[in-house]
Each structure stands twice: as structure tokens, then as C-alpha cells.
Amino acid sequence: MDEETHGILQNRPAARDVDATDRKILGVLVDDATVSYAELGDRVGLSPPAAHERVKRLRRSGAIRNTAAIIDPKAVRKPLLAFVHIDTKGWGKTPELMAISEHPEVEEIHSVAGDTCMLIKVRTEDTRALEGLLSRLYETPGVTSTRSYVVLSTYLERPVQPGITTEWPAPRHMAKPLY
Amino acid sequence: MDEETHGILQNRPAARDVDATDRKILGVLVDDATVSYAELGDRVGLSPPAAHERVKRLRRSGAIRNTAAIIDPKAVRKPLLAFVHIDTKGWGKTPELMAISEHPEVEEIHSVAGDTCMLIKVRTEDTRALEGLLSRLYETPGVTSTRSYVVLSTYLERPVQPGITTEWPAPRHMAKPLY
DNA sequence: ATTGATACAGAATTTAATACGGCGATTATC
DNA sequence: GATAATCGCCGTATTAAATTCTGTATCAAT
Known part of the structure; x- marks a missing residue:
């Protein structure tokens, strides 16, 4: 078998x-x-x-997850793109994540290895709306602080590409990685 | 008129x-x-x-930019997601950007207001491939340093939502924003 | 060598996309 | 305020594409 x-x-x-x-x-x-x-x-x-x-x-x-219409953010009045770092204490996953993903402005939620706990991607109408969203995010239980980075220009934005990923050459005399 | x-x-x-x-x-x-x-x-x-x-x-x-198949990154051997901050000296836009966007692993390139110049989103097969990509990015003319943040888990990832953006309440006695 | 499974092409059928004509409502113009 | 024009929608007809079916070649395993 x-x-x-x-x-x-x-x-x-x-x-x-x-x-x-x-x-x-x-x-x-x-x-x-x-x-x-x-x-x-x-x-x-x-x-x-x-x-x-x-x-x-x-x-x-499942290789094709979905076939979707890609919307112009400006057409739905969300021209402002920002990334927000969220620090949390004892991130209890499900309830808080659910609360955050309820906001239609939130497009991505990632847990990141580095100097911050969560990295989320949001789109809003303007800075005022971003301010409102940040305020609501800050009120989410478990959130201790947020830092936001507003995108000035987007030069490239495309979906997952099927092209082959080029790889880092393996060290000589080591055919296989050590780990 | x-x-x-x-x-x-x-x-x-x-x-x-x-x-x-x-x-x-x-x-x-x-x-x-x-x-x-x-x-x-x-x-x-x-x-x-x-x-x-x-x-x-x-x-x-143009409200619908495109109708696209959304691919599962794992199906095309790109399970590793990372964000990379790139600092540059005198960012001469076009040539360097073109060079960076040539890599199929690069999905987004943004210019960010904050403590870094460029924020890019990449997907690779593994940490070794990420290392190779970072090396190639670092060799791009104008790039002075890179910092990468590897994503541990992705909790939400969805396209632009057409839902209404809720807004921050305007200050009392100020019907219109000051700026 | 034989059997089984897989992937493909070609033809036939069913289903959906597209084009057309007419109606009602809202808006602009006089 | 009356009339003309435009716009968005529906119902029907036509065309095109999706889907199914059948046969065949190729590769793998027995």
C-alpha cells in the first residue's frame, strides 16, 4: 500500500x-x-x-482555494493602507482574533517572530477612519499597545505566484542541510 | 456643469x-x-x-480589477511567509523596484511612513530559500540594510472587502475635519 | 506479458453567457 | 408644471461555453 x-x-x-x-x-x-x-x-x-x-x-x-473578484480598494472607499503591530498579553487566540477579524477593514492577521506579537493589515477610507479602527482595536481585550505604519505608496501588489522559488545554494561538501 | x-x-x-x-x-x-x-x-x-x-x-x-484564482501557497511550495523591511539610500524608484519585483517570491512592495523605507511581503519554500532571497535583495543597488520578520501563523487572509468602513466620530462642535 | 489506472482527445448534450427589444421610472429641459 | 430623454431593468432569443460520455494511448504494477 x-x-x-x-x-x-x-x-x-x-x-x-x-x-x-x-x-x-x-x-x-x-x-x-x-x-x-x-x-x-x-x-x-x-x-x-x-x-x-x-x-x-x-x-x-485545494491548490486553487477560490476564484475571486479582485476589488480596487479606491472603488469601495478604502484608499488608505496601513500595517499595525499589536502587542498583547497572553494571546488567547480565538475570542480576540474573532473580534479583530470582524472589522471589514482588517485583511490579514499574522503572528510574527520578532519584536512584535501580531501584525495586521488594514484598509480604511482616511486617517480619521484609521484612528477609529485603531481605537476599537485597542479596546479589544488582551491588547496592550499598537503601533501603526501608514503606507505612502504601493509599488507592487499581486496574488501568490505559481512560479518556481529559486533556492540558496547549499554549502559545498554538505549535500543536505544540517537541520 | x-x-x-x-x-x-x-x-x-x-x-x-x-x-x-x-x-x-x-x-x-x-x-x-x-x-x-x-x-x-x-x-x-x-x-x-x-x-x-x-x-x-x-x-x-475598474472597480473589479481582475477575476483571479487564489492559490494555496503550500500547493506551489511556498509555505513560508515573511515581511522584510528594506532601508535604502536615495531610493531611485524604477530600476531597483523592477529588480525587486522580478523575484516571483515577492508579492507586495510598499513605501511606509515610519521607521523604515520599504516594506515587502515574500513567500518562500523554507528558511534556506528565504536566506537566498534576502541575499539577492541585499545585492540590489541602493539597498543598505534589510530586516526580516518571519510569520509564525496566519490567522486571517482575505481580499479587499466591499463592506462599509465605519468611521471615527467627529469631535463635537466640529462638523467638518480641520484639515 | 497482462492487467489496471490515468490522462487525454473528440463528439454530443446541456447549461449558461450574451445580445436584443420593450417597459417603467427618474431626471433634465423648456 | 409638462414633455423629452436617459437609465436601469426584465423577458426572450440566440450564441457560445461548460459539462458529460465514450474510446484510446500511455505508464505502472503485478
Whole structure:
């Protein structure tokens, strides 16, 4: 038996890894997911049904999490982007996180290794609205301090790219990493 | 004449602002852009052609920038997320920015008001690949130092939300902001 | 060598996207 | 205040794409 033997507990079926053709497909769909399967097949060298089958598999496996409309922040009156560092005492995860993610201005919440506990990304209409949001964030139980960094200009903003990640050359005479 | 009088220079046509129905549509499409216009119309209380018409307008006006597949970073072998602060001397914009955005691991580049010049968001396969990327970033002309913050856990990550931004209450006896 | 599974192409069918014509309501103009 | 014009919407018709089905070649395992 293969590695799918322990698959009794996981509901995901195959989870075959993403090959070169899949990456091509992802590259097209990240740019524009409205292309027809005929067009997509042309671009990656497959027939329409074959391209369709691949995309279905990528969806099933979770490689494609979602197909979403990307909204211009200015169109929904949120031209101001800021990053906020939040220091907390005894971060009790669920309730506080839920409270913070309720605000529609909050787009990301990360726990960071470094000089701060939480890093969140927010978009607001203007500095006044940011002030209001920060005030509400500060009132969240567990939050001891916040520092905010307002973005002046955004030069690049794109989704996860399917391109290969180049790697740091391994030290000579050490084929495998030490850890 | 109205505010469109100065529209001689801008090529965008109408750019009517986004109303409540548009926000509902955006709310649906951000969640799942693969719904049919019949389904979309049902959700927001419109006929399929009417829903289609609104979506077309939202695309034309740029409110919907793109319809994209959202990829699971793990599926393309980029499970490691990090933010990098880059200090530069005399940031000469274009060439250096181009050089940095060439790396497929780089997803965002922002200029930030605060104690650092540039804030970039990157995804790599592992810490070794991050090390390689940082090394290459450091070799970019104009870069004087980098500080990186590795993300331990991501609790929330979602696209721009069409929901209304709540605002900070204006000071009493001051109907309009002072600036 | 044989069996099984997988991925693909081509054709057929079903479903959805798109274009068109007409109606009602709101807005601008005289 | 009456009229014309515009805009947004609906219902229908047409076109295009998604989806299903069947057969075939290729690769892996027995």
C-alpha cells in the first residue's frame, strides 16, 4: 500500500502534487480566471475537456482555494493602507482574533517572530477612519499597545505566484542541510 | 456643469460610484466569482441580464480589477511567509523596484511612513530559500540594510472587502475635519 | 506479458453567457 | 408644471461555453 493508507481520517482524496502543466494553468488563471477552457487549453497545450479536468482537480485538491473578484480598494472607499503591530498579553487566540477579524477593514492577521506579537493589515477610507479602527482595536481585550505604519505608496501588489522559488545554494561538501 | 467637466483628460468613461447593490454583488463575487449570473441575480435581487450588466460596468469602471484564482501557497511550495523591511539610500524608484519585483517570491512592495523605507511581503519554500532571497535583495543597488520578520501563523487572509468602513466620530462642535 | 489506472482527445448534450427589444421610472429641459 | 430623454431593468432569443460520455494511448504494477 502507498502513502494513501492513512487516508481514512483525511477527507481530501488524491492530493497529487502540482506538475509543470498545472503550474502553467495556475499562471494563466491567476492572471485571468474568466478565460474559457478552450482558450486555457490552447495556452497550455491541452484540449478543452482536459484543461477542465485539470482545473477541477486543482480545485478539489485545494491548490486553487477560490476564484475571486479582485476589488480596487479606491472603488469601495478604502484608499488608505496601513500595517499595525499589536502587542498583547497572553494571546488567547480565538475570542480576540474573532473580534479583530470582524472589522471589514482588517485583511490579514499574522503572528510574527520578532519584536512584535501580531501584525495586521488594514484598509480604511482616511486617517480619521484609521484612528477609529485603531481605537476599537485597542479596546479589544488582551491588547496592550499598537503601533501603526501608514503606507505612502504601493509599488507592487499581486496574488501568490505559481512560479518556481529559486533556492540558496547549499554549502559545498554538505549535500543536505544540517537541520 | 457637474464634476465630470474635467473629464476631458481622463479616458475612463462614467465612473459612477458604487451603490448598495454593487456592494452586494462585489460581496458575492469576492467570495466566489464562479457563480452564474442567474445565481448572482437571485442573491442580490436582480434578473440575470441585469446582474450581468452591473458586473460588466464594475469591470469597465475598474472597480473589479481582475477575476483571479487564489492559490494555496503550500500547493506551489511556498509555505513560508515573511515581511522584510528594506532601508535604502536615495531610493531611485524604477530600476531597483523592477529588480525587486522580478523575484516571483515577492508579492507586495510598499513605501511606509515610519521607521523604515520599504516594506515587502515574500513567500518562500523554507528558511534556506528565504536566506537566498534576502541575499539577492541585499545585492540590489541602493539597498543598505534589510530586516526580516518571519510569520509564525496566519490567522486571517482575505481580499479587499466591499463592506462599509465605519468611521471615527467627529469631535463635537466640529462638523467638518480641520484639515 | 497482462492487467489496471490515468490522462487525454473528440463528439454530443446541456447549461449558461450574451445580445436584443420593450417597459417603467427618474431626471433634465423648456 | 409638462414633455423629452436617459437609465436601469426584465423577458426572450440566440450564441457560445461548460459539462458529460465514450474510446484510446500511455505508464505502472503485478
